Amino acid sequence: MKKGILLVNLGSPDSPTPKDVKKYLGEFLMDERVIDIPLVARTALVKGIILKTRPKQSAAAYQKIWWPEGSPLIVISERLQNKIQKQVEVPVALAMRYGSMTIKKGLQELVDKGVEEVLLFPLYPQFAMATTETILVLTEELRKAHFPQLKIESVRAFYNKPDYIEVLSDSIKRHLEGKKYEHLLFSYHGVPERHIRKSDVTKSHCKMDGSCCVTPSKAHEFCYRHQCLEVTRLVAERLQLEEGTYSTSFQSRLGFDPWLLPYTDRTIERLGKQGVKNMAIVTPAFVSDCLETLEEIAMEGQEIFHEVGGKEYTTVPCLNDDKAFVDLLSKWINEWATTDIEVG
Structure with missing residues (x-):
């Protein structure tokens, strides 16, 4: 079976404007694993209160840190993906849990390259409901609905490796x-x-x-x-x-x-x-x-x-696309791709 990697990070609005930030926050905060209260109460809180004030404030914050190339999170994640791809033999795709770079698009990219077995790699060292778990749950839903032929396994939390x-x-x-x-x-x-x-x-x-x-x-x-x-x-x-x-x-x-x-x-x-x-x-x-x-x-x-x-x-900056971090993730991926060694 041809193997491939799907790196998944949190996500970002498409631009630091209130309109795009509102769309992004709406998707993020309506996730039942982020705000884990009943749907009616979550809808009232998010759409009735938070999205009426927070987008403008958050957009101002995004504008402070936005890079000429785009969202720092997206740009850094793309750099990481590109550097890893140069060190591994299997296709490496990138997706975000929220926003326009969807997990579905990432899976489709791999399928289009002939991939039959995917290593889902949430870019979070620690496990949490609002990060790793929501990625795993959504990916499985997408697999059942759109990619039933795919075999998907995931990287476990690597916080203590x-x-x-x-x-x-x-x-x-x-x-x-x-x-x-x-x-x-x-x-x-x-x-x-x-x-x-x-x-x-x-x-x-x-x-x-x-x-x-x-x-x-x-x-x-x-x-x-x-x-x-x-x-x-x-x-x-x-x-x-x-x-x-x-x-x-x-x-x-x-x-x-x-x-x-x-x-x-x-x-x-x-x-x-x-x-x-x-x-x-x-x-x-x-x-x-x-x-x-x-x-x-x-x-x-x-x-x-x-x-x-x-x-x-x-x-102290995050690991970002630091060479040692790229080398480590590439090593884990190559071990999985060639020997089926479990990552995490």
Whole structure:
């Protein structure tokens, strides 16, 4: 069977205009795995409230970070795809979960090249309902409806694979070399606490009490919080960071339900008020820089830090199309394509 790869990232509006941003946000926020409330309530919230105000605000944020070539997330993902394609023998397509670069188009591109077996590669190191799971579910729906002949398998979360931790750690070390910082903050995308409980395959392990994430369990295979904390622990261990000089936080909450704690913006503020003058921040839930990393973390985070007396605020880029990251993904893909070794 001819094999092929489908890389999948989050997505982006087609342009930083309120009209395109509204269309994109509508698709994104109406996903039942992003806002997991009943359809009637979700429709009222998204279409009746959020889409009446948020598109204009988000468009202004996108305009701050938009590149001449287009959306940074799309441009970086395309660069990653092109560099991987040069190192592997099988076709590599790219799709987005939301927006015009659909998963259906990506699958069709591979089918048109004669591909019969697809390795679905969500570009997320950690598993989460609102990222990996929604990609897997939609892809299976599309397979049944349009590509019943395709065999599709997916890459599991690779957050704790030693070679990934090595690449991530080396990238952080390289970008912070020569920089002054007293504290390194690992900031991950936030999710509601209920998402963690819903993903608990044991239906009993997740207590959100501070201990369950460090207690061995089958639940950890799908526990986003555990996987984030584990990335921080493994990187800190590899970089030999001293206790108290690093911490973990979660960004981008929405609404009034309890989300994963501590919050990034409040953590940045607290660090500044406690006298930290030089800090660095890294965002390991993303492999590609995007609105959250370039605007919320790099711009808004720096503003918060300076307002409370902080001086040097250093942001570490995502892995993007870094050579070591390209080499790693290409290695995994070649192993799968030639020996059927499971990725992740």
